[in-house]
Amino acid sequence: MALSVVDLYVKILPRTNCKDCGFPTCIAFAGMVVSEKLPLKNCPHIDPALLAPAQEELNEQYALGKWLKKDMAGESLSLAKEKTASMALEDIAQRIGASPGTPDGPLKKIDHIVLPYFNQTVLISKNRVTDSNGGDLTRNEQTVIYIHMAYGGTTSPTGNMKSFKEFPNTVSKIVSMRDQVETPLKKAFSSRKDALEIACKKTGGTNVKDRYESLDLAFQFRVFPKIFITLLFWDESEGFEADVKLLFDETVLDHLDIEATLFLSEHLGRLLINSVA
Ligand code: SF4
Numbered sequence: 001m002a003l004s005v006v007d008l009y010v011k012i013l014p015r016t017n018c019k020d021c022g023f024p025t026c027i028a029f030a031g032m033v034v035s036e037k038l039p040l041k042n043c044p045h046i047d048p049a050l051l052a053p054a055q056e057e058l059n060e061q062y063a064l065g066k067w068l069k070k071d072m073a074g075e076s077l078s079l080a081k082e083k084t085a086s087m088a089l090e091d092i093a094q095r096i097g098a099s100p101g102t103p104d105g106p107l108k109k110i111d112h113i114v115l116p117y118f119n120q121t122v123l124i125s126k127n128r129v130t131d132s133n134g135g136d137l138t139r140n141e142q143t144v145i146y147i148h149m150a151y152g153g154t155t156s157p158t159g160n161m162k163s164f165k166e167f168p169n170t171v172s173k174i175v176s177m178r179d180q181v182e183t184p185l186k187k188a189f190s191s192r193k194d195a196l197e198i199a200c201k202k203t204g205g206t207n208v209k210d211r212y213e214s215l216d217l218a219f220q221f222r223v224f225p226k227i228f229i230t231l232l233f234w235d236e237s238e239g240f241e242a243d244v245k246l247l248f249d250e251t252v253l254d255h256l257d258i259e260a261t262l263f264l265s266e267h268l269g270r271l272l273i274n275s276v277a
Helices: 006-012 026-036 047-063 073-084 089-096 137-151 169-189 193-202 258-275
Strands: 100-101 114-119 121-126 129-131 161-163 217-224 227-234 245-250
Touching: 006 026, 006 047, 026 047, 026 169, 026 193, 089 100, 089 137, 121 137, 129 137, 129 169, 129 227, 137 258, 169 193, 169 245, 169 258, 193 217, 193 258, 217 258, 227 258, 245 258
Parallel strands: none
Antiparallel strands: 100 114, 114 121, 114 217, 121 129, 161 245, 217 227, 227 245
């Protein structure tokens, strides 16, 4: 019998979200154990009688390749880098709303572009993406950015925001959006509305609650000049659990594919959780 993320969460983990494993929730840890082979013993609170048999079951499913995460980010990054290699940086900059950058010195040939990204800017060359201090971005961030550069269209955001499931071909990713983005956010900020508000402001979000009056919080993030995400939050009350939903400008798939939209959403979730950890 194999152990899915839900099996692990329900049958093996203590479900206390104590964070001692380094993850904000037990479900986030379970996801990493099942898909990334993280050792189960990294949770120090599992009943010793359950630990060894569960790890044995996991080892068997790893050997079969069951539920292991394919290296989607790596494959997408290589393809997008290959495609952008043949494009002029000036054209990419114009298309995605970035500024062309030139090196110091007499030769003023454009060798990078400068792209606003949340509340910072990133510098992008054909082979590298760095923050304004020269630090490398994570691989998932680079993947999103190169896909945006390679496939981003010319349309501008309309301001009409839609939920993930309203976009075509998202069925296979809805569970990932729930388990990897919405559930960790919900668990991290349930009864912590003020902390979420601080996190949203630190991450460059704009308060748009006036557009969503029945909610406890609504913040919009201008991730890139042409990509907007809105976070909606209902705090727990009177027996109802907290809830989180992300909305995307209806043009988002003109600029990113579904996988990159999911990577970006995961990144936003991590930024928010880590900014007040
Ligand atoms: S260590 Fe991690 S997996 Fe274990 S109970 Fe705490 S949060 Fe859950």
